Amino acid sequence: MISLKRSLTKQLITVTILIIVVYTVLLFTWLFTGIEFANEVFVKRDSQRYKQWFEANPQMVLPQGDKFGVYLGFDALPGQLRVLFDKNTLVSGELALGRVRDNTSGGSGKRILMVPTQVKNDKRWLYVINTLPGIPKDGPVRELLKVVGIYGVVILLVMFVFAKRLYWMIIKPLDELERLAKSAADNTLIPPSELLTKPNEFGVLARTFAQSVERINALNQREKTFLENVSHELRTPIAVVKSSLELVDIRLNKSNYNITQPLARLADANQTMVELTEAMLWLARSNHQPISDPDLERFDFAALVEQIWQQLSYLNDKRLNDKNITLQLIQQIQQHLLAPKNLVAIVLTNLLRNAIEHNQKDIVLLKFENDTLVISNHCESLCEQQIEQLLQRGHSENECFGLGLNFGLGLNIVQQICDKQQWALQLRNDQKMLSIEIVFTRTG
Numbered sequence: 001m002i003s004l005k006r007s008l009t010k011q012l013i014t015v016t017i018l019i020i021v022v023y024t025v026l027l028f029t030w031l032f033t034g035i036e037f038a039n040e041v042f043v044k045r046d047s048q049r050y051k052q053w054f055e056a057n058p059q060m061v062l063p064q065g066d067k068f069g070v071y072l073g074f075d076a077l078p079g080q081l082r083v084l085f086d087k088n089t090l091v092s093g094e095l096a097l098g099r100v101r102d103n104t105s106g107g108s109g110k111r112i113l114m115v116p117t118q119v120k121n122d123k124r125w126l127y128v129i130n131t132l133p134g135i136p137k138d139g140p141v142r143e144l145l146k147v148v149g150i151y152g153v154v155i156l157l158v159m160f161v162f163a164k165r166l167y168w169m170i171i172k173p174l175d176e177l178e179r180l181a182k183s184a185a186d187n188t189l190i191p192p193s194e195l196l197t198k199p200n201e202f203g204v205l206a207r208t209f210a211q212s213v214e215r216i217n218a219l220n221q222r223e224k225t226f227l228e229n230v231s232h233e234l235r236t237p238i239a240v241v242k243s244s245l246e247l248v249d250i251r252l253n254k255s256n257y258n259i260t261q262p263l264a265r266l267a268d269a270n271q272t273m274v275e276l277t278e279a280m281l282w283l284a285r286s287n288h289q290p291i292s293d294p295d296l297e298r299f300d301f302a303a304l305v306e307q308i309w310q311q312l313s314y315l316n317d318k319r320l321n322d323k324n325i326t327l328q329l330i331q332q333i334q335q336h337l338l339a340p341k342n343l344v345a346i347v348l349t350n351l352l353r354n355a356i357e358h359n360q361k362d363i364v365l366l367k368f369e370n371d372t373l374v375i376s377n378h379c380e381s382l383c384e385q386q387i388e389q390l391l392q393r394g395h396s397e398n399e400c401f402g403l404g405l406n407f408g409l410g411l412n413i414v415q416q417i418c419d420k421q422q423w424a425l426q427l428r429n430d431q432k433m434l435s436i437e438i439v440f441t442r443t444g
Helices: 004-056 079-084 140-186 201-233 235-253 260-284 301-318 341-357 384-390 397-402 409-421
Strands: 068-072 096-100 110-118 125-132 297-300 326-329 336-339 363-369 372-378 424-430 433-439
Touching: 004 068, 004 110, 004 125, 004 140, 079 096, 079 110, 140 201, 201 235, 201 260, 201 341, 201 409, 235 260, 235 301, 260 301, 260 341, 260 409, 297 301, 301 341, 301 363, 336 341, 341 363, 341 372, 341 409, 409 424, 409 433
Parallel strands: 326 363
Antiparallel strands: 068 125, 096 110, 110 125, 297 336, 363 372, 372 433, 424 433
């Protein structure tokens, strides 16, 4: 894997070296260009001055030296200059450039700047000559290299500060994103991070990543919950199917072909599994509304209670004592209920199963009137904190046992159905009697 840190470091070093090289070349170019331009301006200015002075005083003495000289007429020029310049190509007022070798300067040859100017009252031209010595190899160049070196160090320091700032702006957020990604892979929750509050692009990326992880975790949790709910709810009909098949097998081995009752139980168990599967799929959907009125049905509640109690009869066979748990109806039970029958069946099955499995005596009390169901059984006393924790959504069976509670996934499913159907659910504990009350009327 190519390291982004190393790649950025190499890029910074390359850019720094390139900047220094380009800066050095440009510095030398601008220096010599500036010197030449200044000398050209000066020699043109001197040409105009001496023209005015000569026209005012033709008898003036013209300066003539090794570096600067003013000559009247082309024939007055030194022989070397007459050879260097062509008289026919010279233009009045225009700069003419030439170069001669100079063995004494140790550098480049001498540069000759000449401006010919036509004067009044004289056919001869006035020639202003400025001789520039060659640039010594060990003089200004050395000083210039020192300046370049100093500025190079300054540029390196600036680039170091820039690289440090680039690290804090880019590399560190990338490291933090990598840490968040690893934490998300190892855990289900995104750890707190300052990057999540940043208003820049990395903050947006981190928040988008966190939201994606939350959605993925929600999907995984919903899948896990669905599998737990299905496996939990299908236990009873699967047990009925198993016992019915065993009964059919026993009777057929004895040449007893009276298998109508076990086949009817098989059909009921099959229909129960179909309804349970549909209900679990509905419950697993992320966004779903309560079942609408056309899907409601008025059914015989008392008959449903009796049917479920018969299906759960196999749980009495697992009890260690000899006494079976009986279901006692308090007062006259309400006969009919208008509600989704399959969801009510799931609620009744889970509550009655819990009442049987976690009952310390041999009776379960059931009361149903005014669309309000109350199921009570004897169990250990629970404090208010345990009751509150028990009704918190999302507890799995193991987590509920970890809280010291004798209830598991069944009550969790009941809680979810009540939430989605907007049914009021209340858990009370009084005199070692645990009572669960459900009002099958929407509160919203």
